Amino acid sequence: MTTFLLLAVLLGLLALVLRWAFGNDRRAVPDYTGDDFGLLREVAEEPTAEAAQALAGRLRAAGIRATVVSRGGAHRLMVFPADLAEARLLLRR
Incomplete structure (x- = not known):
C-alpha cells in the first residue's frame, strides 16, 4: 500500500514539473x-x-534582399529590417 502511495505521489510531482516546464503555450x-x-x-x-x-x-543590384508581395491590387516591396533604411535611401534616388 505504501509503495502504491509513494508511486502516486512521485507521478503527481512529475506531472506538476512537466506542466510547469512545458505547459505555457x-x-x-x-x-x-x-x-x-x-x-x-x-x-x-x-x-x-x-x-x-x-x-x-534595383535593390537586389545593390545587394539588398527584396521580395514583392501582391495583395488586393497593390504590390508591396518588402525587405528585412536591417536593410530598411538603406533601401529607402536607394529608392529615393
Whole structure:
C-alpha cells in the first residue's frame, strides 16, 4: 500500500514539473488576414507588378534582399529590417 502511495505521489510531482516546464503555450497566433509577413517590412507600394519588380531589381543590384508581395491590387516591396533604411535611401534616388 505504501509503495502504491509513494508511486502516486512521485507521478503527481512529475506531472506538476512537466506542466510547469512545458505547459505555457506562448506560440504566436497564426495570422489568417495575410498582412503579417514576419520579419519583412514594407519599403514601397506600387500599383503595378512591373514597377514593383523594377524597384526590387534595383535593390537586389545593390545587394539588398527584396521580395514583392501582391495583395488586393497593390504590390508591396518588402525587405528585412536591417536593410530598411538603406533601401529607402536607394529608392529615393
